[in-house]
Amino acid sequence: MPDPIRMTLPVDVAALAGLRAGDEVLLSGAVYTARDATHARIAEALEATGELPFSLGGQVLFYAGPTPSAAGRAVGSVGPTTAKRMDAYTPALLDAGIVATIGKGARAPQVLEACERTGTVYFAAVGGSAALLATHVLSAETIAWPELGTEALVRMELQDFPVFVAIDAHGGDLYAQAPSAWRGVEKR
Amino acid sequence: MVDAHTVAAAVREAIGVAATSLRPDVLAAMRAASETEASPRGRRVLHQLIENARIAETDGVPLCQDTGTVWVRVELGVEERLGEPLQPVIDQAVRDAYRKHALRMSVVTDALFDRSNTGDNTPAFVELVTRPGHGATIQVMLKGGGSDNSSALAMLDPSAGVEGVKEFVVRTVEAKATGACPPLVVGVGIGSTFDKVAGLAKRALLASLDTDSPGRAGVLERELLGMVNATGIGPAGLGGTTTALGVKVLTAPCHIAALPVAVNMGCSAMRTATVEVV
Numbered sequence: 001m002p003d004p005i006r007m008t009l010p011v012d013v014a015a016l017a018g019l020r021a022g023d024e025v026l027l028s029g030a031v032y033t034a035r036d037a038t039h040a041r042i043a044e045a046l047e048a049t050g051e052l053p054f055s056l057g058g059q060v061l062f063y064a065g066p067t068p069s070a071a072g073r074a075v076g077s078v079g080p081t082t083a084k085r086m087d088a089y090t091p092a093l094l095d096a097g098i099v100a101t102i103g104k105g106a107r108a109p110q111v112l113e114a115c116e117r118t119g120t121v122y123f124a125a126v127g128g129s130a131a132l133l134a135t136h137v138l139s140a141e142t143i144a145w146p147e148l149g150t151e152a153l154v155r156m157e158l159q160d161f162p163v164f165v166a167i168d169a170h171g172g173d174l175y176a177q178a179p180s181a182w183r184g185v186e187k188r
Numbered sequence: 189m190v191d192a193h194t195v196a197a198a199v200r201e202a203i204g205v206a207a208t209s210l211r212p213d214v215l216a217a218m219r220a221a222s223e224t225e226a227s228p229r230g231r232r233v234l235h236q237l238i239e240n241a242r243i244a245e246t247d248g249v250p251l252c253q254d255t256g257t258v259w260v261r262v263e264l265g266v267e268e269r270l271g272e273p274l275q276p277v278i279d280q281a282v283r284d285a286y287r288k289h290a291l292r293m294s295v296v297t298d299a300l301f302d303r304s305n306t307g308d309n310t311p312a313f314v315e316l317v318t319r320p321g322h323g324a325t326i327q328v329m330l331k332g333g334g335s336d337n338s339s340a341l342a343m344l345d346p347s348a349g350v351e352g353v354k355e356f357v358v359r360t361v362e363a364k365a366t367g368a369c370p371p372l373v374v375g376v377g378i379g380s381t382f383d384k385v386a387g388l389a390k391r392a393l394l395a396s397l398d399t400d401s402p403g404r405a406g407v408l409e410r411e412l413l414g415m416v417n418a419t420g421i422g423p424a425g426l427g428g429t430t431t432a433l434g435v436k437v438l439t440a441p442c443h444i445a446a447l448p449v450a451v452n453m454g455c456s457a458m459r460t461a462t463v464e465v466v
Contacts (some may be wrong), residue, residue: 001228001230001232010226016420022229022426023231024229024339037303061256061369063429064253065253065254065292065294066253066292067250067255067290067291067292068251068290068292069290070247070248070249070290071247071248071249072251075249075253076249076253076290077244077249077250077251077252077253078253079252079253079254080214081333081334082333082367083369085365089208102210104367104369104424104425105334105366105367105425106366106367106425124424124425124426125293126233126236126237126239126423126424127252127334127369127424127455127456127457128237128251128252128369128456128457129237129239129240130239130240130250130252130253130254131240131241131243131244131249131250131251131252132236132243133226133240134249134253135243137427147422148305149293149305149307150253150293150294150305151305151327152294161276164229164424164426166426174426174427175366175425175426177427178227178229178420178422178425178426178428179419179420179421179422179429180228181227181420181422181427182227182230182417182420182422182427182428182429183420184420185226185417185418185420185429187224187225187226187228187417187429188223188224188225188226188429188431
Protein backbone atom coordinates (compact mmCIF):
# COMPACT_ATOMS: atom_id res chain seq x y z
CA MET A 1 0.00 0.00 0.00
CA PRO A 2 1.36 3.45 -0.92
CA ASP A 3 1.53 6.13 1.80
CA PRO A 4 -1.81 7.80 2.55
CA ILE A 5 -2.72 11.10 0.89
CA ARG A 6 -3.12 14.00 3.34
CA MET A 7 -6.09 16.27 2.71
CA THR A 8 -7.22 19.41 4.53
CA LEU A 9 -10.91 20.32 4.79
CA PRO A 10 -12.86 22.15 3.58
CA VAL A 11 -11.67 21.14 0.15
CA ASP A 12 -12.47 22.42 -3.31
CA VAL A 13 -14.05 19.91 -5.67
CA ALA A 14 -11.16 20.51 -8.08
CA ALA A 15 -8.81 18.97 -5.51
CA LEU A 16 -11.00 15.85 -5.31
CA ALA A 17 -10.51 15.04 -8.99
CA GLY A 18 -7.08 13.54 -8.27
CA LEU A 19 -8.51 10.89 -5.92
CA ARG A 20 -9.18 7.36 -7.13
CA ALA A 21 -11.30 4.62 -5.53
CA GLY A 22 -9.02 2.66 -3.20
CA ASP A 23 -6.75 5.58 -2.24
CA GLU A 24 -6.05 5.86 1.47
CA VAL A 25 -6.56 9.42 2.75
CA LEU A 26 -5.94 11.16 6.08
CA LEU A 27 -8.48 13.95 6.58
CA SER A 28 -7.82 17.02 8.71
CA GLY A 29 -10.27 19.87 9.29
CA ALA A 30 -14.02 20.24 9.71
CA VAL A 31 -16.76 17.72 8.98
CA TYR A 32 -20.42 17.75 10.01
CA THR A 33 -22.09 14.65 11.47
CA ALA A 34 -25.47 13.83 10.00
CA ARG A 35 -27.42 10.60 10.03
CA ASP A 36 -31.03 9.54 9.43
CA ALA A 37 -33.01 12.15 11.38
CA THR A 38 -30.49 14.90 10.56
CA HIS A 39 -30.80 14.18 6.86
CA ALA A 40 -34.58 14.47 7.02
CA ARG A 41 -34.19 17.96 8.55
CA ILE A 42 -31.47 19.12 6.15
CA ALA A 43 -33.59 17.94 3.22
CA GLU A 44 -36.60 19.76 4.64
CA ALA A 45 -34.61 23.01 4.92
CA LEU A 46 -33.22 22.58 1.41
CA GLU A 47 -36.72 22.03 0.08
CA ALA A 48 -38.06 25.11 1.87
CA THR A 49 -35.26 27.60 1.06
CA GLY A 50 -33.46 26.13 -1.96
CA GLU A 51 -30.21 26.28 0.03
CA LEU A 52 -28.33 24.06 2.45
CA PRO A 53 -28.86 25.21 6.06
CA PHE A 54 -26.01 26.27 8.40
CA SER A 55 -23.69 27.17 5.49
CA LEU A 56 -23.11 23.49 4.70
CA GLY A 57 -22.23 24.36 1.09
CA GLY A 58 -18.66 23.20 0.36
CA GLN A 59 -18.58 21.04 3.51
CA VAL A 60 -18.23 17.31 4.20
CA LEU A 61 -20.94 15.20 5.86
CA PHE A 62 -19.89 12.39 8.20
CA TYR A 63 -22.59 9.74 8.66
CA ALA A 64 -22.10 9.17 12.37
CA GLY A 65 -23.70 9.36 15.78
CA PRO A 66 -20.97 9.60 18.43
CA THR A 67 -21.00 8.43 22.04
CA PRO A 68 -20.69 11.15 24.71
CA SER A 69 -17.34 12.70 25.58
CA ALA A 70 -15.06 10.34 27.53
CA ALA A 71 -11.43 9.60 28.40
CA GLY A 72 -10.59 13.29 28.03
CA ARG A 73 -11.62 13.28 24.38
CA ALA A 74 -14.23 15.36 22.53
CA VAL A 75 -16.21 12.19 21.87
CA GLY A 76 -15.79 8.77 23.48
CA SER A 77 -16.16 6.82 20.24
CA VAL A 78 -17.24 7.77 16.76
CA GLY A 79 -17.33 5.76 13.57
CA PRO A 80 -19.26 5.56 10.32
CA THR A 81 -22.85 4.38 10.09
CA THR A 82 -24.27 2.58 7.04
CA ALA A 83 -24.31 5.09 4.17
CA LYS A 84 -27.05 3.50 2.07
CA ARG A 85 -29.73 4.74 4.47
CA MET A 86 -28.81 8.26 3.33
CA ASP A 87 -28.84 7.38 -0.41
CA ALA A 88 -32.31 8.81 -0.98
CA TYR A 89 -31.10 12.26 0.12
CA THR A 90 -27.53 12.27 -1.18
CA PRO A 91 -27.85 13.27 -4.86
CA ALA A 92 -29.82 16.42 -3.95
CA LEU A 93 -27.33 17.33 -1.21
CA LEU A 94 -24.35 16.89 -3.56
CA ASP A 95 -26.13 19.03 -6.17
CA ALA A 96 -26.69 21.68 -3.48
CA GLY A 97 -23.00 21.88 -2.57
CA ILE A 98 -21.89 19.06 -0.22
CA VAL A 99 -18.45 18.04 -1.58
CA ALA A 100 -17.91 14.68 0.13
CA THR A 101 -19.55 12.17 2.44
CA ILE A 102 -17.99 9.72 4.92
CA GLY A 103 -19.71 6.47 5.86
CA LYS A 104 -19.52 2.73 5.44
CA GLY A 105 -20.90 0.25 2.96
CA ALA A 106 -21.94 0.14 -0.68
CA ARG A 107 -24.23 2.81 -2.14
CA ALA A 108 -27.00 3.02 -4.71
CA PRO A 109 -26.20 3.68 -8.40
CA GLN A 110 -27.71 7.18 -8.16
CA VAL A 111 -25.02 8.18 -5.63
CA LEU A 112 -22.29 6.94 -7.97
CA GLU A 113 -23.85 8.97 -10.79
CA ALA A 114 -24.24 12.05 -8.58
CA CYS A 115 -20.57 11.91 -7.51
CA GLU A 116 -19.50 11.77 -11.15
CA ARG A 117 -21.87 14.59 -12.12
CA THR A 118 -20.81 16.91 -9.28
CA GLY A 119 -17.13 15.95 -9.02
CA THR A 120 -17.61 14.80 -5.43
CA VAL A 121 -16.47 11.69 -3.56
CA TYR A 122 -17.61 9.19 -0.92
CA PHE A 123 -15.07 8.12 1.69
CA ALA A 124 -15.32 4.87 3.64
CA ALA A 125 -14.10 4.75 7.22
CA VAL A 126 -13.59 1.40 8.94
CA GLY A 127 -16.76 0.42 10.80
CA GLY A 128 -16.11 -0.93 14.27
CA SER A 129 -12.97 1.14 14.84
CA ALA A 130 -14.69 4.01 16.66
CA ALA A 131 -12.40 4.09 19.71
CA LEU A 132 -9.41 4.58 17.39
CA LEU A 133 -11.23 7.08 15.14
CA ALA A 134 -12.20 9.17 18.19
CA THR A 135 -8.49 9.80 18.85
CA HIS A 136 -8.49 11.69 15.52
CA VAL A 137 -11.31 14.04 16.59
CA LEU A 138 -9.99 17.26 18.16
CA SER A 139 -13.32 18.91 18.97
CA ALA A 140 -17.06 18.48 18.64
CA GLU A 141 -19.54 21.36 18.69
CA THR A 142 -23.30 20.96 18.33
CA ILE A 143 -24.51 23.23 15.52
CA ALA A 144 -28.19 22.35 15.44
CA TRP A 145 -30.98 20.07 16.62
CA PRO A 146 -29.63 19.01 20.05
CA GLU A 147 -33.02 17.41 20.73
CA LEU A 148 -32.02 14.67 18.28
CA GLY A 149 -29.42 13.43 20.79
CA THR A 150 -26.70 11.51 18.99
CA GLU A 151 -28.31 12.51 15.67
CA ALA A 152 -27.72 16.25 16.21
CA LEU A 153 -25.75 18.19 13.58
CA VAL A 154 -22.26 18.35 15.09
CA ARG A 155 -19.19 20.08 13.67
CA MET A 156 -16.12 17.94 14.28
CA GLU A 157 -12.55 19.02 13.78
CA LEU A 158 -10.51 16.06 12.55
CA GLN A 159 -6.78 15.41 12.50
CA ASP A 160 -5.36 12.70 10.23
CA PHE A 161 -8.65 10.81 10.27
CA PRO A 162 -8.11 7.61 8.22
CA VAL A 163 -10.47 6.84 5.33
CA PHE A 164 -10.44 5.15 1.94
CA VAL A 165 -11.88 6.61 -1.26
CA ALA A 166 -14.90 4.34 -1.86
CA ILE A 167 -16.49 6.29 -4.75
CA ASP A 168 -14.41 8.73 -6.77
CA ALA A 169 -15.50 11.50 -9.12
CA HIS A 170 -14.85 9.36 -12.21
CA GLY A 171 -17.24 6.43 -11.70
CA GLY A 172 -14.84 4.34 -9.63
CA ASP A 173 -16.54 2.29 -6.89
CA LEU A 174 -14.29 0.39 -4.49
CA TYR A 175 -17.14 -1.71 -3.02
CA ALA A 176 -18.05 -2.93 -6.52
CA GLN A 177 -14.47 -3.42 -7.73
CA ALA A 178 -12.47 -4.70 -4.75
CA PRO A 179 -14.15 -8.07 -4.05
CA SER A 180 -13.62 -9.33 -7.62
CA ALA A 181 -9.85 -9.23 -7.14
CA TRP A 182 -10.08 -11.54 -4.12
CA ARG A 183 -13.03 -13.73 -5.06
CA GLY A 184 -12.04 -17.38 -4.67
CA VAL A 185 -8.52 -16.43 -3.54
CA GLU A 186 -7.11 -18.64 -0.78
CA LYS A 187 -5.82 -17.10 2.42
CA ARG A 188 -2.05 -16.75 2.63
CA MET B 189 -30.22 -17.38 45.61
CA VAL B 190 -31.19 -15.69 42.40
CA ASP B 191 -33.86 -12.99 42.16
CA ALA B 192 -34.72 -10.25 39.70
CA HIS B 193 -32.12 -7.92 41.21
CA THR B 194 -29.30 -10.47 40.97
CA VAL B 195 -30.16 -10.87 37.29
CA ALA B 196 -30.23 -7.08 36.78
CA ALA B 197 -26.87 -6.66 38.55
CA ALA B 198 -25.33 -9.22 36.20
CA VAL B 199 -26.77 -7.37 33.19
CA ARG B 200 -25.47 -4.02 34.49
CA GLU B 201 -21.95 -5.44 34.91
CA ALA B 202 -21.97 -7.25 31.55
CA ILE B 203 -22.95 -4.12 29.56
CA GLY B 204 -19.88 -2.14 30.65
CA VAL B 205 -17.49 -5.00 29.95
CA ALA B 206 -19.01 -5.95 26.58
CA ALA B 207 -19.12 -2.36 25.29
CA THR B 208 -15.44 -1.67 25.90
CA SER B 209 -13.58 -4.97 25.47
CA LEU B 210 -13.53 -7.24 22.45
CA ARG B 211 -14.50 -10.86 23.14
CA PRO B 212 -11.21 -12.80 23.55
CA ASP B 213 -12.13 -15.43 20.95
CA VAL B 214 -13.04 -12.69 18.42
CA LEU B 215 -9.78 -10.83 19.08
CA ALA B 216 -7.79 -14.08 18.70
CA ALA B 217 -9.54 -14.82 15.40
CA MET B 218 -8.85 -11.27 14.21
CA ARG B 219 -5.16 -11.57 15.09
CA ALA B 220 -4.96 -14.88 13.21
CA ALA B 221 -6.74 -13.33 10.22
CA SER B 222 -4.28 -10.43 10.12
CA GLU B 223 -1.56 -13.04 9.43
CA THR B 224 -3.47 -14.91 6.73
CA GLU B 225 -5.35 -12.07 4.95
CA ALA B 226 -4.12 -11.89 1.35
CA SER B 227 -5.10 -8.27 0.60
CA PRO B 228 -2.74 -5.50 1.81
CA ARG B 229 -5.73 -3.18 2.31
CA GLY B 230 -7.50 -5.96 4.20
CA ARG B 231 -4.49 -6.37 6.50
CA ARG B 232 -4.45 -2.60 7.07
CA VAL B 233 -8.11 -2.73 8.13
CA LEU B 234 -7.55 -5.71 10.46
CA HIS B 235 -4.61 -3.97 12.13
CA GLN B 236 -6.80 -0.89 12.62
CA LEU B 237 -9.48 -3.05 14.29
CA ILE B 238 -6.92 -4.77 16.57
CA GLU B 239 -5.52 -1.36 17.58
CA ASN B 240 -9.10 -0.18 18.14
CA ALA B 241 -9.67 -3.01 20.61
CA ARG B 242 -6.52 -2.04 22.50
CA ILE B 243 -7.55 1.63 22.74
CA ALA B 244 -11.10 0.77 23.85
CA GLU B 245 -9.89 -1.55 26.60
CA THR B 246 -7.11 0.79 27.80
CA ASP B 247 -9.24 3.95 27.83
CA GLY B 248 -12.53 2.30 28.82
CA VAL B 249 -14.34 3.75 25.79
CA PRO B 250 -16.78 1.90 23.52
CA LEU B 251 -15.34 -0.33 20.77
CA CYS B 252 -18.02 1.06 18.46
CA GLN B 253 -20.10 4.22 18.71
CA ASP B 254 -23.20 2.11 18.07
CA THR B 255 -23.47 0.63 21.54
CA GLY B 256 -26.59 -1.11 20.39
CA THR B 257 -29.87 -2.33 21.74
CA VAL B 258 -29.60 -4.56 24.79
CA TRP B 259 -30.69 -8.13 24.21
CA VAL B 260 -30.94 -10.33 27.30
CA ARG B 261 -31.75 -14.01 27.59
CA VAL B 262 -32.22 -15.45 31.04
CA GLU B 263 -32.26 -19.20 31.62
CA LEU B 264 -33.61 -19.51 35.14
CA GLY B 265 -33.55 -22.53 37.43
CA VAL B 266 -37.11 -23.34 38.51
CA GLU B 267 -36.08 -23.47 42.19
CA GLU B 268 -35.30 -19.74 42.11
CA ARG B 269 -37.83 -16.99 42.73
CA LEU B 270 -37.61 -13.72 40.78
CA GLY B 271 -39.91 -11.98 43.29
CA GLU B 272 -40.91 -9.25 40.84
CA PRO B 273 -41.28 -8.68 37.10
CA LEU B 274 -37.95 -8.85 35.28
CA GLN B 275 -38.41 -6.18 32.59
CA PRO B 276 -38.47 -3.08 34.85
CA VAL B 277 -35.41 -4.10 36.87
CA ILE B 278 -33.43 -4.97 33.73
CA ASP B 279 -34.47 -1.65 32.19
CA GLN B 280 -33.17 0.14 35.28
CA ALA B 281 -29.86 -1.74 34.91
CA VAL B 282 -29.63 -0.65 31.26
CA ARG B 283 -30.39 2.96 32.21
CA ASP B 284 -27.67 2.94 34.89
CA ALA B 285 -25.04 1.20 32.78
CA TYR B 286 -25.54 3.39 29.68
CA ARG B 287 -25.17 6.57 31.75
CA LYS B 288 -22.26 5.29 33.82
CA HIS B 289 -20.20 4.16 30.83
CA ALA B 290 -21.21 7.12 28.57
CA LEU B 291 -22.71 4.79 25.96
CA ARG B 292 -24.92 5.94 23.11
CA MET B 293 -28.69 6.02 23.46
CA SER B 294 -29.96 4.29 20.31
CA VAL B 295 -33.58 3.30 20.95
CA VAL B 296 -36.67 5.08 19.57
CA THR B 297 -40.08 4.95 21.26
CA ASP B 298 -41.95 3.28 18.41
CA ALA B 299 -40.55 1.88 15.16
CA LEU B 300 -43.15 3.61 13.01
CA PHE B 301 -45.33 6.07 14.88
CA ASP B 302 -42.93 7.78 17.28
CA ARG B 303 -39.26 7.82 16.42
CA SER B 304 -38.25 10.04 19.33
CA ASN B 305 -35.26 8.72 21.28
CA THR B 306 -36.26 7.15 24.60
CA GLY B 307 -33.18 8.85 26.05
CA ASP B 308 -31.94 5.97 28.20
CA ASN B 309 -31.56 3.08 25.74
CA THR B 310 -34.55 1.24 27.22
CA PRO B 311 -36.42 -0.97 26.80
CA ALA B 312 -34.10 -3.97 26.76
CA PHE B 313 -35.27 -6.90 24.65
CA VAL B 314 -35.65 -9.67 27.20
CA GLU B 315 -36.46 -13.35 26.96
CA LEU B 316 -36.91 -15.71 29.90
CA VAL B 317 -36.81 -19.51 29.82
CA THR B 318 -36.67 -22.05 32.62
CA ARG B 319 -34.51 -25.07 33.40
CA PRO B 320 -34.36 -27.61 36.24
CA GLY B 321 -32.62 -26.81 39.52
CA HIS B 322 -30.98 -23.68 40.87
CA GLY B 323 -29.08 -20.72 39.45
CA ALA B 324 -29.37 -18.83 36.20
CA THR B 325 -27.43 -18.29 32.99
CA ILE B 326 -27.68 -14.73 31.72
CA GLN B 327 -26.68 -13.89 28.17
CA VAL B 328 -26.29 -10.27 27.11
CA MET B 329 -25.71 -8.89 23.63
CA LEU B 330 -25.26 -5.25 22.62
CA LYS B 331 -26.47 -5.38 19.04
CA GLY B 332 -25.58 -2.71 16.53
CA GLY B 333 -28.12 -1.48 13.99
CA GLY B 334 -25.92 -1.99 10.93
CA SER B 335 -25.40 -5.69 11.52
CA ASP B 336 -28.97 -6.40 12.61
CA ASN B 337 -30.23 -4.55 9.51
CA SER B 338 -28.05 -6.81 7.37
CA SER B 339 -29.81 -9.93 8.60
CA ALA B 340 -32.42 -12.01 6.75
CA LEU B 341 -34.89 -14.86 7.13
CA ALA B 342 -36.33 -17.36 4.65
CA MET B 343 -38.89 -20.16 4.86
CA LEU B 344 -37.32 -22.63 2.42
CA ASP B 345 -38.92 -25.75 1.04
CA PRO B 346 -37.54 -28.86 2.78
CA SER B 347 -36.31 -30.07 -0.62
CA ALA B 348 -33.85 -27.16 -0.68
CA GLY B 349 -31.82 -29.05 1.95
CA VAL B 350 -28.25 -28.24 2.91
CA GLU B 351 -27.50 -26.72 -0.50
CA GLY B 352 -30.47 -24.38 -0.20
CA VAL B 353 -29.33 -23.25 3.23
CA LYS B 354 -25.79 -22.60 1.98
CA GLU B 355 -27.05 -20.64 -0.98
CA PHE B 356 -29.27 -18.47 1.22
CA VAL B 357 -26.46 -17.72 3.70
CA VAL B 358 -23.93 -16.80 1.00
CA ARG B 359 -26.47 -14.75 -0.96
CA THR B 360 -27.34 -12.81 2.22
CA VAL B 361 -23.66 -12.11 2.91
CA GLU B 362 -23.05 -11.00 -0.69
CA ALA B 363 -26.04 -8.65 -0.64
CA LYS B 364 -25.60 -7.16 2.81
CA ALA B 365 -22.10 -7.62 4.26
CA THR B 366 -20.61 -4.20 3.47
CA GLY B 367 -23.03 -2.46 5.85
CA ALA B 368 -22.50 -4.98 8.63
CA CYS B 369 -18.85 -4.13 9.43
CA PRO B 370 -16.91 -7.19 8.28
CA PRO B 371 -15.04 -9.27 9.29
CA LEU B 372 -18.32 -10.74 10.42
CA VAL B 373 -19.46 -13.34 12.85
CA VAL B 374 -22.34 -14.99 10.99
CA GLY B 375 -25.08 -16.52 13.13
CA VAL B 376 -27.25 -19.07 11.34
CA GLY B 377 -30.45 -20.52 12.77
CA ILE B 378 -32.13 -23.46 11.08
CA GLY B 379 -35.48 -24.91 12.18
CA SER B 380 -38.20 -24.20 14.75
CA THR B 381 -40.84 -21.68 13.63
CA PHE B 382 -40.97 -18.38 11.73
CA ASP B 383 -40.53 -16.28 14.88
CA LYS B 384 -38.11 -18.57 16.73
CA VAL B 385 -35.60 -19.18 13.91
CA ALA B 386 -34.33 -15.60 14.13
CA GLY B 387 -33.73 -16.15 17.84
CA LEU B 388 -31.67 -19.24 17.05
CA ALA B 389 -29.52 -17.22 14.64
CA LYS B 390 -29.02 -14.54 17.30
CA ARG B 391 -28.11 -17.08 19.98
CA ALA B 392 -25.60 -18.68 17.60
CA LEU B 393 -23.58 -15.45 17.83
CA LEU B 394 -22.84 -16.17 21.48
CA ALA B 395 -20.96 -19.39 20.74
CA SER B 396 -17.16 -19.24 20.97
CA LEU B 397 -15.16 -19.05 17.76
CA ASP B 398 -12.40 -21.10 19.43
CA THR B 399 -14.15 -24.39 18.64
CA ASP B 400 -16.52 -25.74 16.00
CA SER B 401 -19.98 -26.89 16.98
CA PRO B 402 -20.18 -30.67 17.45
CA GLY B 403 -21.28 -33.02 14.67
CA ARG B 404 -22.74 -32.01 11.33
CA ALA B 405 -23.33 -28.41 12.41
CA GLY B 406 -19.56 -28.00 12.80
CA VAL B 407 -18.95 -29.38 9.31
CA LEU B 408 -21.51 -26.96 7.89
CA GLU B 409 -19.89 -24.07 9.80
CA ARG B 410 -16.50 -24.77 8.21
CA GLU B 411 -18.00 -25.12 4.72
CA LEU B 412 -19.97 -21.89 5.11
CA LEU B 413 -16.93 -20.01 6.42
CA GLY B 414 -14.96 -21.08 3.34
CA MET B 415 -17.76 -19.97 1.03
CA VAL B 416 -18.26 -16.63 2.80
CA ASN B 417 -14.54 -15.85 2.69
CA ALA B 418 -14.39 -16.80 -1.00
CA THR B 419 -16.75 -13.90 -1.81
CA GLY B 420 -13.74 -11.54 -1.73
CA ILE B 421 -15.73 -8.90 0.20
CA GLY B 422 -13.02 -8.78 2.86
CA PRO B 423 -12.36 -6.61 5.93
CA ALA B 424 -14.59 -3.49 5.98
CA GLY B 425 -15.97 -4.72 2.64
CA LEU B 426 -12.93 -3.20 0.90
CA GLY B 427 -11.72 -6.46 -0.65
CA GLY B 428 -9.90 -9.43 0.80
CA THR B 429 -10.01 -13.00 1.98
CA THR B 430 -11.41 -12.40 5.50
CA THR B 431 -15.11 -11.60 5.16
CA ALA B 432 -15.98 -13.53 8.32
CA LEU B 433 -14.07 -14.64 11.39
CA GLY B 434 -16.53 -17.41 12.04
CA VAL B 435 -19.91 -18.93 11.16
CA LYS B 436 -21.98 -20.49 13.92
CA VAL B 437 -24.96 -22.76 13.28
CA LEU B 438 -27.81 -23.75 15.61
CA THR B 439 -30.44 -26.23 14.41
CA ALA B 440 -33.81 -27.29 15.88
CA PRO B 441 -36.87 -29.43 15.12
CA CYS B 442 -39.50 -27.98 12.77
CA HIS B 443 -42.79 -28.70 10.94
CA ILE B 444 -42.78 -31.48 8.29
CA ALA B 445 -43.46 -28.83 5.63
CA ALA B 446 -40.80 -26.35 6.76
CA LEU B 447 -37.13 -25.48 6.51
CA PRO B 448 -36.83 -22.09 8.25
CA VAL B 449 -33.41 -20.44 8.01
CA ALA B 450 -32.23 -17.14 9.46
CA VAL B 451 -28.96 -15.25 9.24
CA ASN B 452 -28.14 -12.77 12.00
CA MET B 453 -25.01 -10.81 11.16
CA GLY B 454 -22.53 -10.08 13.91
CA CYS B 455 -20.04 -7.28 13.29
CA SER B 456 -16.31 -7.05 13.90
CA ALA B 457 -17.08 -5.54 17.32
CA MET B 458 -19.15 -8.55 18.40
CA ARG B 459 -20.28 -7.69 21.92
CA THR B 460 -21.72 -10.47 24.04
CA ALA B 461 -21.31 -11.78 27.55
CA THR B 462 -22.50 -14.91 29.31
CA VAL B 463 -22.79 -14.78 33.09
CA GLU B 464 -23.55 -17.69 35.44
CA VAL B 465 -25.17 -16.79 38.75
CA VAL B 466 -25.78 -19.24 41.58
